[in-house]
Amino acid sequence: MVMRLKFVARGVGGVQEMAxxxxxxxxxxxxIRFVFGHGKYARTKYVMVHFNGExxxxVKRGRFNAMKPEAETQIGACHTEVQFHxxxxxxxxxxxxxLYKACANDGDLGKGTSSEFTIQQMKDxxxxxxxxxKEELAALEGAGPFEEEDLEMIRPGMTLTAKDLKRQISWSESLRMVRxxxxxxxxxxxxxDPGRPDLVNAGAGSVRQMHEYLMDDQVCYGLIRMGFGKGQFRRSKWIFLHWSGEKIKAIQRGKYNAVEGDMKALLGSHNVYMHASTRDQCLLEDIIDKVQRSVVTDGDASDTDxxxxxxFLEALDEEQRAMTEEFKDEMDVVVAPSPARSERAAQPEMPLMDA
Structure with a gap:
């Protein structure tokens, strides 16, 4: 029997809600994500929770604890780990x-000494x-579902993919465009197939569009470029995706999963690793959260905002213009300006997975 991680819950209520x-x-x-301090002194800390029910x-405990490496991969880099029974x-x-014991003396909280940053301050x-x-989430819910409204900013031309274009696009040409x-x-x-890979598809509609080509009975590998900001303030991060559909046969899964190292080398360097068997495991918000955590753990916390x-939506708008310009002769649609969103999305504080 193949054991897999299963999503349980996420929210904005912190430790109490997760418990x-x-x-x-x-x-x-x-x-769990924590933010301590204010303004330019604010610091973000990520904590992995390992709950080992007493x-x-x-037998089950042994099996589920053996899945910890997979959980660590899905959760990503953290500042410390806590375990409860x-x-x-x-x-x-x-x-x-x-968390205080792990981080209070790292020179990153308060003024860098444990005597100047207390547990009570952390609690406050x-x-x-x-x-x-909670306030941001309430405002967001009042504005309607985020993905269904705001990602409709994708223009008509952005529904096109490499497979829709008049000329044939190779996987290597697609890779050059994404990189x-x-x-x-x-x-x-x-x-x-690291030797002769076929292009499943490629596009400019980012994660939401890519979801349409993630089949439950297939394994494939991918690369996502996520831009943030515009012009001179733009930054790009690359995400390596290992998709292993939950309905694929075990023998095929093992065969195709074994080439992950070769596929990483083929697609090139990346900032974030994602492994998913269902679309819920690679949602846009979760990928952005992983990017944020990679920035923090790389010591570049000043740029987390x-x-x-x-x-991301600002950068996506700019990228869509680039796609329109590149393939304007192959589009039969009128491209209109896309709306910008002013509300800030509330970030989930506590994704929780069950083994």
Whole structure:
């Protein structure tokens, strides 16, 4: 029987809310984001949660704990890890105590010394962060679903993919376009054959458009370029995607998964790694969150505001213009300006996965 991670919950209510979703009869993995300090002194810390339910059977515990490397890959880099065995011990104070020991002396909180940054300050900052996130979420819900409205900014021409164009686009040409900072394509998928890969498809509609070509009974590899901001303020990050559909046969899955190293070499360097078996495991918001965490753990925390949904949509608008210019002779649609979104999306604080 193939064991896979299963999404359980996410939210903006911090530790208390996450604890409410834990189960003492299960092994679970999760992520919590904290922001301490204010303004230019604000620092973001990511904590991986390993919940080892005390009432989980020994056999199941062993199987599910063996999945920890996969959970770590999905969650991404974190500043520290906390482990609990029951919902009752999984409290705000317990998490902050562990985080304080791991981070208070790293020169990044307060003024860099434990005597100047207390657990009470961390608790106060966390409560403010949760309150702000709840307000942002309420405002966002009042404005309607984010993806269904705001990603409709994709212009008619952006529904075109490499397969829709009059001329044939090779996988290597698609790769060149995705790797270029302002190339006309911002995503591509190829078959799991490092020797002679076939182009599944490529396009300029980013993650949402790419989802249409992720088949449940296939394995494929891909590269996504995510831009943030416009002009001189633009920054680009590349995401390597390993898609392994949940309905593919075990033998094929093993064969195609084994070439991951070769496919990484073929597609080139990347900033973020993603492995997914369902589309829910590679949502746009989650990928942006992974990009933000990669920036923080790389020591570039001063630029975290740049890597937001708003900045992504700004860059996407600019990329769509590049695609229009590149393939204008192959488009039969009128391209109109796309609307900009002013509201800031509330970032999920705590994705939680069940093994």
């Amino acid at each position: 409410g979703h834990t189960n003492d009869e299960a092994v679970m993995y999760g992520l 009432r989980c059977s020994v 029951s919902s009752s011990e999984f409290t705000v104070d317990a998490v902050l105590q562990m 900052d966390m409560e403010k962060m949760v309150e702000k996130a 270029a900072d302002m190339g006309p394509f911002n995503w591509m998928l190829i078959s799991p 740049l890597y937001s949904m708003e900045m």
